[in-house]
Amino acid sequence: MSPQFRALRPQEQAECLDLWARVFSPSHDYFERYFRDPLWQPDYTRVCVVDGRLVAAMQVVRRPVRLTNGATLWMAGIANVATLPGYRGHGFASQLLRDLHAVMDAEDFAFGLLFTGIHDFYARLGWERLPLPLYQATPTPVDLGGWRFRIAEPDDLPRLQRWYDAFYADHPLTVARDDAYWRIWTRWDDPTWRAKFYLAEDPAGTPRGYLALETYHGNDAQGNRIVEGIGLAELGADPADTEAVRRLVGFASQTAHMAGARLDIFLPEADIQRWVRPLLSDVRWVGQGSAMVRVCCWQTVYDALESLRAPAPENLAQVGQAGALALLLGLPDPSQVALPAEWRTRYPVRPACYSPVDSF
Numbered sequence: 001m002s003p004q005f006r007a008l009r010p011q012e013q014a015e016c017l018d019l020w021a022r023v024f025s026p027s028h029d030y031f032e033r034y035f036r037d038p039l040w041q042p043d044y045t046r047v048c049v050v051d052g053r054l055v056a057a058m059q060v061v062r063r064p065v066r067l068t069n070g071a072t073l074w075m076a077g078i079a080n081v082a083t084l085p086g087y088r089g090h091g092f093a094s095q096l097l098r099d100l101h102a103v104m105d106a107e108d109f110a111f112g113l114l115f116t117g118i119h120d121f122y123a124r125l126g127w128e129r130l131p132l133p134l135y136q137a138t139p140t141p142v143d144l145g146g147w148r149f150r151i152a153e154p155d156d157l158p159r160l161q162r163w164y165d166a167f168y169a170d171h172p173l174t175v176a177r178d179d180a181y182w183r184i185w186t187r188w189d190d191p192t193w194r195a196k197f198y199l200a201e202d203p204a205g206t207p208r209g210y211l212a213l214e215t216y217h218g219n220d221a222q223g224n225r226i227v228e229g230i231g232l233a234e235l236g237a238d239p240a241d242t243e244a245v246r247r248l249v250g251f252a253s254q255t256a257h258m259a260g261a262r263l264d265i266f267l268p269e270a271d272i273q274r275w276v277r278p279l280l281s282d283v284r285w286v287g288q289g290s291a292m293v294r295v296c297c298w299q300t301v302y303d304a305l306e307s308l309r310a311p312a313p314e315n316l317a318q319v320g321q322a323g324a325l326a327l328l329l330g331l332p333d334p335s336q337v338a339l340p341a342e343w344r345t346r347y348p349v350r351p352a353c354y355s356p357v358d359s360f
Contacts, residue, residue, distance in 0.1 A: 163236030209237030
């Protein structure tokens with residue numbers, strides 16, 4: 001066995017889709033968007049080839065994410081880490097990730113982000129855990145006051161785009177989405193995928209906002225498939241429209257209550273305090289514990305901190321990659337790091353969050 005590690009060749013896209021579809025449950029059409037992304041480059045898909053066959057692959061996606069001042073940085077998302085069953089245990093995934101590190105570090109990425117359940121594997125390769133905002137709530141029935149919630153139609157997209165940009169403008173780590181991003185990554189034109197987006201209309205029939213709901217399934221003691229959770233992945237509205245935002249949260253709670261499921265809310269503490277706790281009494285932080293980060297360029301991180309009009313700490317690296325990015329993005333302190341109080345005065349916690357709609 002003599003493995004070759006290299007970038008994917010354009011004529012190999014179909015074979016790569018076959019590999020991903022075999023390792024993971026989604027079919028080809030789930031993965032095609034990775035190659036439709038206008039920011040995709042062959043180097044962003046690294047593959048291992050043995051005897052002329054693709055046996056392992058992984059992907060990096062390029063995402064512009066907001067800083068606390070509204071500027072953006074390039075984030076590298078690691079996705080589709082897959083090795084065919086008969087070829088596991090040979091270190092192919094480790095080598096592909098090292099190859100992707102070289103790609104990320106050679107470009108203008110500031111940091112990388114991934115989500116995983118095998119933290120030790122990535123920690124050995126230099127990644128650090130940085131939990132992202134996630135709260136769980138016990139849902140209760142909510143009087144929606146005559147508001148109507150309907151699945152979004154294709155021509156609702158411009159409204160959702162405006163509401164998303166307005167609501168998340170001051171939320172660091174959120175993705176700055178253009179029209180192509182919305183259409184490719186949310187698969188807006190596919191009614192099955194678009195069905196997670198609900199438009200809120202007030203009693204007069206005026207559209208006032210939207211929310212994206214995700215359903216998490218599990219099995220009961222008898223092996224029957226059940227709904228375990230409803231996720232409020234994101235919402236959008238005019239931030240000054242208090243009634244609209246509370247109705248959106250209320251609809252999510254009502255939906256979860258009717259399903260007999262928990263409610264997961266992917267919003268930061270500031271939004272939880274303002275919009276959620278006044279409606280729901282049992283709300284608790286759990287965090288997206290699967291998140292891990294890696295700094296691609298320390299100078300870019302220093303420069304970005306300076307752009308926030310506060311002196312960058314001279315010994316920033318002493319708090320590690322997760323600590324540095326928590327400062328930059330306004331995230332809560334990671335559990336393994338005690339950030340100096342003076343640094344937190346300069347770089348306080350902000351309403352940073354990451355939406356599952358932007359999953360990769």
